[in-house]
Amino acid sequence: xxxxxxxxxxxxxxxxxxxxxxxxxxxxxxxxxxxxxxxxxxxxxxxxxxxxxxxxxxxxxxxxxxxxxxxxxxxxxxxxxxxxxxxxxxxxxxxxxxxxxxxxxxxxxxxxxxxxxxxxxxxxxxxxxxxxxxxxxxxxxxxxxxxxxxxxxxxxxxxxxxxxxxxxxxxxxxxxxxxxxxxxxxxxxxxxxxxxxxxxxxxxxxxxxxxxxxxxxxxxxxxxxxxxxxxxxxxxxxxxxxxxxxxxxxxxxxxxxxxxxxxxxxxxxxxxxxxxxxxxxxxxxxxxxxxxxxxxxxxxxxxxxxxxxxxxxxxxxxxxxxxxxxxxxxxxxxxxxxxxxxxxxxxxxxxxxxxxxxxxxxxxxxxxxxxxxxxxxxxxxxxxxxxxxxxxxxxxxxxxxxxxxxxxxxxxxxxxxxxxxxxxxxxxxx
Amino acid sequence: xxxxxxxxxxxxxxxxxxxxxxxxxxxxxxxxxxxxxxxxxxxxxxxxxxxxxxxxxxxxxxxxxxxxxxxxxxxxxxxxxxxxxxxxxxxxxxxxxxxxxxxxxxxxxxxxxxxxxxxxxxxxxxxxxxxxxxxxxxxxxxxxxxxxxxxxxxxxxxxxxxxxxxxxxxxxxxxxxxxxxxxxxxxxxxxxxxxxxxxxxxxxxxxxxxxxxxxxxxxxxxxxxxxxxxxxxxxxxxxxxxxxxxxxxxxxxxxxxxxxxxxxxxxxxxxxxxxxxxxxxxxxxxxxxxxxxxxxxxxxxxxxxxxxxxxxxxxxxxxxxxxxxxxxxxxxxxxxxxxxxxxxxxxxxxxxxxxxxxxxxxxxxxxxxxxxxxxxxxxxxxxxxxxxxxxxxxxxxxxxxxxxxxxxxxxxxxxxxxxxxxxxxxxxxx
Numbered sequence: 065x066x067x068x069x070x071x072x073x074x075x076x077x078x079x080x081x082x083x084x085x086x087x088x089x090x091x092x093x094x095x096x097x098x099x100x101x102x103x104x105x106x107x108x109x110x111x112x113x114x115x116x117x118x119x120x121x122x123x124x125x126x127x128x129x130x131x132x133x134x135x136x137x138x139x140x141x142x143x144x145x146x147x148x149x150x151x152x153x154x155x156x157x158x159x160x161x162x163x164x165x166x167x168x169x170x171x172x173x174x175x176x177x178x179x180x181x182x183x184x185x186x187x188x189x190x191x192x193x194x195x196x197x198x199x200x201x202x203x204x205x206x207x208x209x210x211x212x213x214x215x216x217x218x219x220x221x222x223x224x225x226x227x228x229x230x231x232x233x234x235x236x237x238x239x240x241x242x243x244x245x246x247x248x249x250x251x252x253x254x255x256x257x258x259x260x261x262x263x264x265x266x267x268x269x270x271x272x273x274x275x276x277x278x279x280x281x282x283x284x285x286x287x288x289x290x291x292x293x294x295x296x297x298x299x300x301x302x303x304x305x306x307x308x309x310x311x312x313x314x315x316x317x318x319x320x321x322x323x324x325x326x327x328x329x330x331x332x333x334x335x336x337x338x339x340x341x342x343x344x345x346x347x348x349x350x351x352x353x354x355x356x357x358x359x360x361x362x363x364x365x366x367x368x369x370x371x372x373x374x375x376x377x378x379x380x381x382x383x384x385x386x387x388x389x390x391x392x393x394x395x396x397x398x399x400x401x402x403x404x405x406x407x408x409x410x411x412x413x414x415x416x417x418x419x420x421x422x423x424x425x426x427x428x429x430x431x432x433x434x435x436x437x438x439x440x441x442x443x444x445x446x447x448x449x450x451x452x453x454x455x456x457x458x459x460x461x462x463x464x465x466x467x468x469x470x471x472x473x474x475x476x477x478x479x480x481x482x483x484x485x486x487x488x489x490x491x492x493x494x
Numbered sequence: 495x496x497x498x499x500x501x502x503x504x505x506x507x508x509x510x511x512x513x514x515x516x517x518x519x520x521x522x523x524x525x526x527x528x529x530x531x532x533x534x535x536x537x538x539x540x541x542x543x544x545x546x547x548x549x550x551x552x553x554x555x556x557x558x559x560x561x562x563x564x565x566x567x568x569x570x571x572x573x574x575x576x577x578x579x580x581x582x583x584x585x586x587x588x589x590x591x592x593x594x595x596x597x598x599x600x601x602x603x604x605x606x607x608x609x610x611x612x613x614x615x616x617x618x619x620x621x622x623x624x625x626x627x628x629x630x631x632x633x634x635x636x637x638x639x640x641x642x643x644x645x646x647x648x649x650x651x652x653x654x655x656x657x658x659x660x661x662x663x664x665x666x667x668x669x670x671x672x673x674x675x676x677x678x679x680x681x682x683x684x685x686x687x688x689x690x691x692x693x694x695x696x697x698x699x700x701x702x703x704x705x706x707x708x709x710x711x712x713x714x715x716x717x718x719x720x721x722x723x724x725x726x727x728x729x730x731x732x733x734x735x736x737x738x739x740x741x742x743x744x745x746x747x748x749x750x751x752x753x754x755x756x757x758x759x760x761x762x763x764x765x766x767x768x769x770x771x772x773x774x775x776x777x778x779x780x781x782x783x784x785x786x787x788x789x790x791x792x793x794x795x796x797x798x799x800x801x802x803x804x805x806x807x808x809x810x811x812x813x814x815x816x817x818x819x820x821x822x823x824x825x826x827x828x829x830x831x832x833x834x835x836x837x838x839x840x841x842x843x844x845x846x847x848x849x850x851x852x853x854x855x856x857x858x859x860x861x862x863x864x865x866x867x868x869x870x871x872x873x874x875x876x877x878x879x880x881x882x883x884x885x886x887x888x889x890x891x892x893x894x895x896x897x898x899x900x901x902x903x904x905x906x907x908x909x910x911x912x913x914x915x916x917x918x919x920x921x922x923x924x
Contacts, residue, residue: 066799
């Protein structure tokens with residue numbers, strides 16, 4: 065009975081696992097050095113929790129399940145609703161600002177394609193309880209801190225920053241009613257992904273007045289300050305949002321990462337819950353989906369039954385990131401090589417038990433050590449030691465009758481003899 | 495709209511996350527030093543994969559789901575079927591013995607109770623492709639290597655070892671037919687968990703002949719060699735299995751862990767797929783469920799469509815382990831304290847941007863650093879530095895106009911002044 069794996073999932077053999085561990089370890093290290101604390105929630109929650117605020121795209125991709133009590137549950141497609149629930153539960157005892165990170169396994173019932181799987185890992189960082197755009201800048205800094213650490217440069221990636229508040233101010237200034245904005249965001253978010261004519265057609269379906277839809281089209285690609293000034297005209301709400309964007313760029317400059325960042329009003333984000341600064345990181349070549357994205361979501365905690373507390377955050381999946389790193393040749397040369405400290409070989413079967421004993425004593429003292437199940441010829445065992453990337457090989461032979469170990473340095477090939485007790489006494493404990 | 499978490503799941507706030515990370519990091523370190531490589535599989539597989547060999551108990555606890563294509567899937571309740579599938583897929587290219595470990599999140603639709611949740615983490619180690627009971631001994635050693643490392647002693651826990659082959663040989667010697675063994679294993683596995691009279695009654699339901707059921711009852715609690723000799727009589731298959739058990743104990747002795755281990759014929763294991771040596775680790779007080787268990791399962795790979803290759807392994811969940819560690823007072827004193835290297839304070843708002851700049855430069859160089867969002871009085875910031883367990887505090891004040899940093903050692907309270915460039919030049923890179 066041979067059963068295949070499910071499409072859109074991954075098997076992590078040791079080689080693939082090493083890549084996943086390297087990516088996730090980097091996320092964790094950078095989060096910690098930026099002052100974020102790790103948290104996690106359950107992999108399933110009540111179904112309705114993911115239907116409140118996530119927007120249609122995610123709600124359509126839910127994997128739902130029913131427990132024995134008939135309760136409707138769903139596997140988490142994103143982390144933010146769980147974060148909101150957890151923070152709300154302890155809102156009075158958690159010191160603010162709350163700076164948390166997580167690296168959840170997320171599940172979406174998508175059609176698998178390049179960079180999109182049904183199961184993936186996502187780095188989440190969030191700052192809750194800080195109104196200042198300094199928090200938005202810190203989230204962007206932390207994102208870049210990671211991407212720069214793994215070797216990506218401003219020639220490889222760009223952080224595109226805009227503001228949902230700015231876009232909302234502009235659209236309302238054009239006379240578009242509040243209740244129409246949600247649908248419009250979902251469409252505008254697709255502007256860069258759709259062919260220009262298809263996008264224009266879809267926009268005209270929503271906004272039949274050509275003078276208005278033309279202004280929106282222009283806005284989405286505009287990046288010069290002057291032209292933007294003309295476009296938004298005397299619109300206080302858009303203007304104050306624009307000032308916020310400028311403020312973020314000033315912070316990013318003093319943080320030393322402005323060479324990665326550009327203002328791009330075309331950045332909208334699909335999710336319904338954003339309220340302020342939003343950003344996405346894209347590869348400069350532009351062939352991949354966004355590497356990550358995030359922004360401010362000041363109403364979400366209240367939407368989940370908590371008080372009105374500001375929040376801003378970022379999510380980065382592992383799939384697109386890995387594709388980019390492979391394309392840039394940055395993965396293989398940075399992956400740490402598996403290594404053991406000692407390989408214990410024996411000259412023949414009669415010393416097998418001693419080899420096992422020495423191996424286990426080394427392990428007990430904290431050293432990575434291994435032996436061969438097959439008491440093959442010494443040369444074969446030394447080959448196995450070399451293949452398992454051992455630093456040293458201990459050879460158990462006739463000398464062992466006088467408690468003498470032969471220790472071979474695998475890099476230099478040099479051998480020395482040492483009395484067993486003296487050897488272990490000199491090791492200390494790792 | 496306030497939605498609660500689902501019963502039987504856990505929220506990992508930073509404090510609980512620290513415990514989980516400490517447990518899992520220990521599992522990983524001990525696995526690596528014992529020569530195991532890490533792997534993982536998807537969190538869901540085809541439903542039927544978990545219905546083949548897991549036994550009724552696990553099959554009843556499956557959380558199933560259906561994808562958009564109508565395929566029946568299930569969340570993994572254990573790791574071994576995925577392991578068998580993955581190994582079978584690459585059986586010809588993987589060098590043997592395969593020594594792999596994993597720390598999967600597992601999900602079971604159980605009724606939540608002490609030490610049993612619907613979602614938990616489980617350490618799995620497996621050796622595939624090695625017939626010798628030395629492999630069983632190595633699995634047991636690795637298990638003890640971890641438990642000993644976290645401070646558990648032979649006074650706290652016992653590793654109870656027996657053999658499914660031994661039990662099968664004994665039962666068949668009593669004339670019990672092969673096809674009855676599966677149901678009997680599930681019952682015998684419960685012997686220690688059920689009140690003696692209830693167990694006896696259930697056994698008599700299965701085995702109405704009193705002379706036979708009496709022998710089984712006696713067998714389950716017998717530990718002396720002589721009495722066991724009498725019980726099994728001239729039964730070749732039971733005798734050779736007993737020799738194997740003795741051989742395992744010899745290996746455990748030379749590995750230096752025999753003080754943790756006892757022979758206990760009452761150890762059966764509920765799962766259907768075991769074929770040889772089986773073991774469980776129990777707390778000596780005996781109030782908790784088994785801390786972990788494992789054994790040999792030589793037919794499983796073939797059952798999943800692969801060749802007949804021997805295998806032996808162990809699984810340890812995090813829930814019972816954590817309860818035991820708390821009861822023994824071993825958790826709190828071993829948990830590493832969160833710490834940052836630098837806290838950057840400023841004497842007033844006018845130096846805020848400089849404080850942010852210095853913080854980000856430290857982070858970029860690999861140091862854990864933080865600052866205060868609120869430019870409160872210096873004393874308050876120093877208190878925050880102390881609460882976040884900072885080693886040093888950098889104070890930005892009037893001196894900074896001459897690029898001078900004031901650096902306070904938080905342990906000694908001593909302050910020194912240093913030129914900014916010199917400070918950063920002296921840091922190196924972490």
